[in-house]
Amino acid sequence: MRDHLLERVAEMVTDVMESNGLEVDDFISVIFTATSDLHSEFPAYAARRLGFGEVPLICARELEIDGSMPRVVRMMAHVETDLPRSDITHVYLHGAAALRRDLTRVRAVPDDE
Numbered sequence: 341m342r343d344h345l346l347e348r349v350a351e352m353v354t355d356v357m358e359s360n361g362l363e364v365d366d367f368i369s370v371i372f373t374a375t376s377d378l379h380s381e382f383p384a385y386a387a388r389r390l391g392f393g394e395v396p397l398i399c400a401r402e403l404e405i406d407g408s409m410p411r412v413v414r415m416m417a418h419v420e421t422d423l424p425r426s427d428i429t430h431v432y433l434h435g436a437a438a439l440r441r442d443l444t445r446v447r448a449v450p451d452d453e
């Protein structure tokens with residue numbers, strides 16, 4: 341369970357970086373949220389293992405809204421980039437690909453990949 345969370349968070353952080361041409365030094369800070377059914381590890385630990393040791397990180401609980409998708413880790417990154425907001429790629433992996441089909445620049449990876 342813990343390994344799965346660490347692996348999936350590392351996949352998310354890496355994909356956000358690759359999809360937006362970002363390096364660790366471009367990150368000002370990152371907020372992770374996890375749904376209240378996730379207990380095995382802090383998502384920030386996965387980021388630290390990728391070299392984010394000097395980037396301010398924090399983990400928080402997602403709101404428990406009735407009917408919302410379980411077992412989701414989200415990240416909001418504050419970054420230095422020359423990309424205009426419209427060119428930022430938002431990454432939704434596995435089951436989370438269903439969350440924001442309205443975004444125009446989204447890189448969604450379905451659950452079976």
Ligand SMILES: O=C(O)C(=O)C[C@]1(C(=O)O)C=C[C@@H](O)C=C1
Pocket residue numbers: 402403414439440
């Ligand atoms: O983007 C997501 O991950 C969503 O679930 C959508 C949404 C939103 O309505 O904008 C909902 C809850 C999250 O806290 C963040 C964003």
